[in-house]
Amino acid sequence: MQVALDLLSALAEPTRLAAVRLLWDGREHCVCELMETIGVTQSRMSRHMLVLKQVGVVTDRRDAQWVRYRRNPDLPPEQAAIIEAVIASLDGAQGRRAA
């Protein structure tokens, strides 16, 4: 159960959920981009990304002065399914509001 709890805890925070949502396009994003898009301070963004990395949701890579984060391609399918369901609920809410 612990794995699921860790994942849920990681997602149950606004900054982290926003980051996961952005990273779920499959592309790489540096911390500076994420913090600007989401609108949070640098240390805050950095720490939250660490949490996401620790639960295995994302991967990071040094690229010169930047650290590029992206969705972890090796994330177990059952966990990916959870994240996708969450993102779908976010997008769905948006769509229904617009309709």
Place this chain on the structure above:
Amino acid sequence: MQVALDLLSALAEPTRLAAVRLLWDGREHCVCELMETIGVTQSRMSRHMLVLKQVGVVTDRRDAQWVRYRRNPDLPPEQAAIIEAVIASLDGAQGRRAA
């Protein structure tokens, strides 16, 4: 986003996740049954059920001296999908361990 965050927070707690899992059989369960099955104190169980009720995951019903909780049948599908993905990951982990 708030709705999803509330749901995730509600699920990201051991006692509540265990309760949701039990209630997801669609049947009714009283607090006394839940607390015994899960193995927690009465006040603890009661309070966690309140949280689950507040986020709309479960419904309660007075039946004589008991309060019967069950899965909320009116839970929006996108949220139900999240919960089902979580439960599937729990069951899946179990099955794979046994295999």
Place this chain on the structure above:
DNA sequence: ACCGCATATGCGGTCAAGCGCATTTGCAGT
């Protein structure tokens, strides 16, 4: 009316999560 089981709740304590600020570290250009 009283008792007893089931459930909820008031209260106070503990602990970890999250935060900002300041500093450090990593890296590239000059």
Place this chain on the structure above:
DNA sequence: ACTGCAAATGCGCTTGACCGCATATGCGGT
């Protein structure tokens, strides 16, 4: 070597989640 941007981290603080204990409330049965 020095400067500057990107990212991480040490530190101390605040706040809210969760807990147990005790008590209140709801509801039959006697």
